[in-house]
Amino acid sequence: MSASWFRRRLLPGGPLSAPRPPGPRASPVPYRRPRFLRGSTSSVGAADASRRRDVRPVRSPARGRVLPWNAGYAEIINAGKSEFNEDQAACGQLSIRRSDFGAVEDQEWLTLCPEEFLTGHYWALFDGHGGPAAAIIAANTLHSCLRQQLEAVVEGVVATQPPMNLSGHCVCLSDPQFVEEKGIRPQDIVIGALESAFQECDEVIGRELEASGQVGGCTALVAVSLQGKLYMANAGDSRAILVRRDEVRPMSSEFTPETERQRIQQLAFVYPELLASEFTRLEFPRRLKGDDLGQKVLFRDYYMSGWSYKHVEKSDLKYPLIHGQGRQARLLGTLAVSRGLGDHQLRVLDTNIQLKPFLLCVPQVTVLDVDQLQLEEEDVIVMATDGLWDVLSNEQVARLVRSFLLRNREDPHRFSELAQMLIHSTQGTEDDPKGEGLVSYDDVSVFVIPLHNWSQGSSGH
Structure with missing residues (x-):
């Protein structure tokens, strides 16, 4: 299924507007x-x-x-x-x-x-x-x-x-x-x-x-x-x-980075441009290094609860969205979603903060x-x-x-x-x-x- 299909199915309301520049913090x-x-x-x-x-x-x-x-x-x-x-x-x-x-x-x-x-x-x-x-x-x-x-x-x-x-x-x-x-x-x-x-x-x-x-x-x-x-x-x-x-x-x-992993990765799949070319949505058991290029390593994507193997490409060496597991899991590039910021708008927030879902998440x-x-x-x-x-x-x-x-x-x-x-x-x-x-x-x-x-x-x- 294509990214455009997910855009229509999950994120109705047309294309996203470009992230606005930082404004006053009143x-x-x-x-x-x-x-x-x-x-x-x-x-x-x-x-x-x-x-x-x-x-x-x-x-x-x-x-x-x-x-x-x-x-x-x-x-x-x-x-x-x-x-x-x-x-x-x-x-x-x-x-x-x-x-x-x-x-x-x-x-x-x-x-x-x-x-x-x-x-x-x-x-x-x-x-x-x-x-x-x-x-x-x-x-x-x-x-x-x-x-x-x-x-x-x-x-x-x-x-x-x-x-x-x-x-x-x-x-x-x-x-x-x-x-x-x-x-x-x-x-x-x-x-x-x-x-x-x-x-x-x-x-x-x-x-x-x-x-x-x-x-x-x-x-x-x-x-x-x-x-x-x-x-x-x-x-x-x-x-x-x-x-x-x-x-x-x-x-x-x-709701933690671990329990919300698939939802976050799926949104990153739909709007990869919002990863700012710095992060990969794929999850690996550990942070990949240059020596891993070309090697076959464990990974999982948004549609997977289990794990599989893939050959490491250069794009896989970017920062992973999710690091760690359990309550100590962190989003290194935090994706935030809220209807309150416009219909299903997705934004990249500051790094190294723990996931705090918006009230958009169905309780x-x-x-x-x-x-x-x-x-x-x-x-x-x-x-x-x-x-x-x-x-x-x-x-x-x-x-x-x-x-x-x-x-x-x-x-x-x-x-x-x-x-x-x-x-x-x-x-x-x-x-x-x-x-x-x-x-x-x-x-x-x-x-x-x-x-x-x-x-x-x-x-x-």
Whole structure:
């Protein structure tokens, strides 16, 4: 299949415009930390403070500020990698009603028809790249996009089985069978709303960045509680896990250079000119050298999950797009895609940065039926950006969570203190005898969501 076929199939909208020259870097939005950090406190691990002068303070909400479900939060800025903290966070209550009612709340209607009025909760982490702008826009926008999407389909969400027609009548006799045949459930309507919200938010980000002459993007990790279920939507390399007394369950799947390899190589195949004649889309087990010319070596292209052999040509000696594997994989020439920068536009960004997919990536959504769990006080969801997971595994985090919560059952602020402790655990110590004290130099943001508060419906403002 030719490159022109892929252009038509994957990248509709005509030829790409030439990359614009660098323009002014005026931010489309002012830089700020999450609103719930106003009046926040900072902490420094005592052991670290006594040994290191360059220790970075960890910020958490003020003790008087209550987040949804009494959730905990903490963050730390990177160790000089960038001027600003490129992580952003948001949380709050989602009030959802039918979209055909006016903007002014009709309190009588809310009382008479409570089944048509839903209340959910929302937590989100965004990890920007190329600056914090995209993450700030997403933190200010995505929850509004989601609320509007849910309001447009709320009848399908509250129904036992989503009706074919929201108008309340069947257009033809086969309508009920159609929904039955497809096995559509109310949770599928919520998942569709999440996916549409990501799409809409991405378009907003693109318009704002393009208007200010900027490029960049962000990852998104979003948790939404609604009608007894917790929805976890992820696009990027942040991660969420469920920690219980006898269980550690991944709640998201990460987008990394390794998992996105074929998509990136395919886009490079369609638009090789955007590799700037410096990179090769082909992947090799190691960086090729001049001595490899003419040799038969292992390689793989965008259409391959396995490996084959080819004779090395001069063009193969260019920098590879992808280097390394697993969480340590890097894009040496980072290809970024975003509908927000124009329909499926592809640009080459700066080198040696880790992949941060734009919100264009369709989120992967995991659903947890919380109402079916026998919840205990130590059952929590841990959401964090990649700075935490670069140095701690799921099992290590679970051990830290269980140990901390068992020791601090009476502390009403224990979940924010737990989030702080997890971040302190990424800062290492100079005298670690086992050499296991790895240090994360990235921004780190952590939400700890206690599931046992599910039925209490705690909410913040």
